[in-house]
Amino acid sequence: MSPCPTLQALLSQSAPNASSPDLLITFPSGLKIHAPGTPAHKPSTTQTPTFSLRTACLRTHVPGARYMVVALDIDAPSPSLPLAAPVLHYLHTDLTAVAPPTNNGGAKGTLVAPLTSWQAPAPSTGFSSAPHRYVFLVWEQPVKLCGEQVREKLGIKGEGGVWRKTKWDVEGVVRKLGLGDVVAGTWMCVSN
Known part of the structure; x- marks a missing residue:
């Protein structure tokens, strides 16, 4: 089964310049995901990360x-x-940006009241202990779309439950919310 077009486009990109990534993900453990395919170990990814976007990624400014x-x-x-x-x-x-954006370091943002809390990576330890790819995608929200409207349009109640999180329809979400193209994205490869 191949990933949807949005995910396939991200996965097929070659690694960007690690000194100036479009999307930098930083975990409290000190782990930084600065290029697609960055290897990570499960214990380093247990806490919610922060995100930094490079100014060039921002569409509207x-x-x-x-x-x-x-x-x-x-x-x-x-x-x-x-x-x-x-x-x-x-x-x-x-x-939203909380620090002046730069083309080198990115604009650090703060996130309040997640629609679903960070679920730490947990690659299987049973029949397959192979590393898993975890993809991060960022879209600019339409001007009049807020978190509560996203929750309503996607039918998310509380944390959503495990079954509502499986086979997550990326393309359907993009259509329902009117998101447009991904402004930044990356992925990490997590092992136990």
């Missing part, structure tokens, strides 16, 4: 522009048999 971040496991339950993939591991709306 309008003060108050908001962004939506999604994290997905595209190899669940195993890379050789991804029957549940993609699995939603994080959905956060209303990301």
Whole structure:
């Protein structure tokens, strides 16, 4: 089963310049995901990360522009048999810049009240202990779309439950919310 077009486009990109990534993901453990395919160990990814976007990625440069971040496991339950993939591991709306953006370091943002809390990577330890790819996608939210409207349009109640997070329809979400193209994205490869 191949990933949807949005995920396939991200996965097919070659690694960008690691000194100036479009999307930098930083975990409290000190782990930084600065290039597609960065290897990570499960213990380093247990706490919610922060996100930094490079200025060149920002479409509107309008003060108050908001962004939506999604994290997905595209190899669940195993890379050789991804029957549940993609699995939603994080959905956060209303990301705004809180520091002056630069072309080198990016604009650090703060996220409040996630629609689904960070679900730490947990590659299988049973029949397949192969590393899993976890994809991070960022979209600019339409001006009048807020987190509560995203929750309503996607039918998310509370944390959403495990079954609502499996086989997460990326293309359907893009259509329902009117998101347009991904402004930044990357992925990490997590092992136990």
